[in-house]
Amino acid sequence: MRTPIIAGNWKMNKNPQETQEFLEAIKGKLPESGVEAVIGAPAIDLNALTWFSKDEPLKTAAENCYFEDAGAFTGETSPKALSDMGIDYVIIGHSERRQYFGETDEDINKKAHAILKNNMLPMICCGETLEQREAGDAESWVTGQIENAVKGISAEDLAKSVIAYEPIWAIGTGKTATADQAQEMVHVIREKVASLYDADTADKVRILYGGSVKPANVKELMSKEDIDGGLVGGASMDPESFLALANFNK
Ligand code: PEP
Numbered sequence: 592m593r594t595p596i597i598a599g600n601w602k603m604n605k606n607p608q609e610t611q612e613f614l615e616a617i618k619g620k621l622p623e624s625g626v627e628a629v630i631g632a633p634a635i636d637l638n639a640l641t642w643f644s645k646d647e648p649l650k651t652a653a654e655n656c657y658f659e660d661a662g663a664f665t666g667e668t669s670p671k672a673l674s675d676m677g678i679d680y681v682i683i684g685h686s687e688r689r690q691y692f693g694e695t696d697e698d699i700n701k702k703a704h705a706i707l708k709n710n711m712l713p714m715i716c717c718g719e720t721l722e723q724r725e726a727g728d729a730e731s732w733v734t735g736q737i738e739n740a741v742k743g744i745s746a747e748d749l750a751k752s753v754i755a756y757e758p759i760w761a762i763g764t765g766k767t768a769t770a771d772q773a774q775e776m777v778h779v780i781r782e783k784v785a786s787l788y789d790a791d792t793a794d795k796v797r798i799l800y801g802g803s804v805k806p807a808n809v810k811e812l813m814s815k816e817d818i819d820g821g822l823v824g825g826a827s828m829d830p831e832s833f834l835a836l837a838n839f840n841k
Contacts (some may be wrong), residue, residue, distance in 0.1 A: 596820035598629035599827025610636040616830035620817035652680035658701035674709035721760035750795035761802025773817035806835035
């Protein structure tokens with residue numbers, strides 16, 4: 592039985608004061624069980640999130656990290672430091688990091704190893720462009736991204752990890768993949784995991800859909816067999832909207 596995840600991705604939004612206000616607004620209102628609510632926030636906001644999550648059913652995610660634990664890497668965030676402060680997940684391979692910061696599959700694989708070594712879990716993002724989808728290349732592109740990202744990761748570690756399928760054409764555009772389109776690709780990803788590992792690992796790994804998920808479409812997406820949750824940008828930033836998403840099954 593895979594526990595669903597509703598994970599916010601605030602991107603480069605909210606300062607520590609705004610974070611505090613958000614957390615005050617959701618206090619006592621998150622589901623106690625049945626759904627894992629996660630917020631992915633900028634590094635400067637993570638301290639507030641980890642304090643809040645000591646008393647509330649909220650898990651925390653960094654939006655990026657480096658693959659070395661420490662050293663002369665000005666401006667980077669250490670996975671060890673994130674782990675020491677109590678962070679649960681790190682989002683890696685988001686299409687914005689691939690597109691604007693040149694993150695490669697190899698970087699993402701190194702980061703996944705560093706995150707797992709530091710006792711956190713990676714949320715590995717993948718997804719195709721509209722051109723790739725229209726050319727019929729979406730499946731091979733996405734499964735290729737996953738194959739590269741998980742190289743050398745044990746079945747046990749992958750089973751605990753999270754994959755997020757985020758078609759680039761649906762991120763921040765208001766265009767959601769239909770629930771059937773999302774289910775179809777998430778199923779393909781699960782089959783790929785089965786072929787790279789085994790049926791048990793494929794059955795355990797949680798695969799999210801991301802791309803304009805909002806309270807109005809979350810139920811339908813979550814009704815699909817292989818979709819284990821949502822990675823949510825825009826609709827995760829307002830407390831009421833995040834609460835509606837996290838409580839989708841009520
Ligand atoms: C995202 O940031 O990963 C995302 C899916 O954004 P949005 O929900 O705004 O499309």
